[in-house]
Amino acid sequence: PDIEPRATEHIAEMIAMCESLIEQGFAYAAEGHVLFSVDKFDDYGKLSRRDRKEMIAGARVEVAPYKKDPADFVLWKPSEDDIPGWDSPWGRGRPGWHIECSAMSTRYLGENFDIHGGGSDLVFPHHENELAQSCCANQGSSYAKYWMHNGHLMVEGEKMSKSLGNFVTVHELLESWPGEAIRLAMIGTHYHQPINWTEDNLRQAKESLDRFYTALRQSADVTPVDMPVPRLFLEALCDDLNTPLAIAEFHNLVTRFNKAEKKYERAEAKGEILAAAKLLGILEADPEDWFTGSAGEDEAAEIDDLINQRADAKKNKDFATADKIRNDLLARGILLEDFKDGTSWKRV
Secondary structure (H helix, E strand, O other), X not given: OOOOOOHHXXXXXXXXXXXXXHHOOOEEEEOOEEEEOHHHOOOOOOOOXXXXXXXXXXXXXXXXXXXXXXXXXXXXXXXXOOOOOEOOOOOXXXXXXXXXXXXXXXXXXXXXXXEEEEEHHHHHHHHHHHHHHHHHHOOOOOEEEEEEEEOOEEEOOEEOOOOOOOOOOHHHHXXXXXXXXXXXXXXXXXXXXXXXXXXXXXXXXXXXXXHHHHHXXXXXXXXXXOOOOOHHHHHHHHOOOOHXXXXXXXXXHHXXXXXXXXXXXXXXXXXXXXXXXXXXXXXXXXXXXXXXXXXXXXXXXXXXXXXXXXXXHHHOXXXXXXXXXXXXXXXXXXXXXXXXXXXXXXXX
8 A cells, every 4th residue: 555544643633623523513522522413414324324213213322421412423532541542622532433534534535535445344333424524524525436345254154363263364375376266266256245265265266267278278379369358247347346247257258269160259259358357367377387387397398298108099099008197197186188189287
């Protein structure tokens, strides 16, 4: 990120925003607190799609006596001597949970900006309150143009947590899996939904990428035409970043390419695959490198020689020798794949 602001370094901006909200009649001070008047903002509840009456009826918490309305939320609160605090017009205190984000985003992004992200658990009350106080502090502002709330990351059905011992980092995953496989496994679930992170997800993503790279590997002699991103693929991404649908359409592109027979059809189809792959951030490796991995020249030459020996054995109907070569290589983690134009190999 270009900027990583700290709340403790922006207390002045938070106090200034609280003062502005009070001056405009959207907030009030009471017993060392500053509270936002929810009933002064007509669009309150719009982001989380909650009705004000339902919020009040469903409230079970004890209402603080200094609140004018049970739904009013804290912008600033007093601090005890043993709790961090800063001097303010309302006494020594500290900012509420929501004002920090509003003050810092306004400082660095302005009163209006394009995208605001966050976990789905933050929609209410955090983002709802953040939106309300920001729009009221900056009259005429819509604050964020788009809100993108992501689901939680689960591991084998449980929420990822260090305490549960199921915490895994990207660096750890990269020791066993290609980066593109991790990426494809991630975007295989819509960002709104929780991801159940499993080894099976990674295996499926790797198998899909093997299919894609196989298509490119077998068409090394096809020069792709510079093509625009296919319409259906792009429409899927424009539909709230519907990556699962986009990936399904990508599979369709590869199927059409594999079935194309005419030279110009294959050239255009390959161009569409590469254009779509660029948006997904995949197929950036050389197809041969993808399958052969870290094989050195000597090992690659040895495997190619064994493939030739196997081809000769099959030609001479010595199928026992041909099968032995295939099985010996498989035991080394090398899988042979036969095609009409010859045999290729990859690590498994």
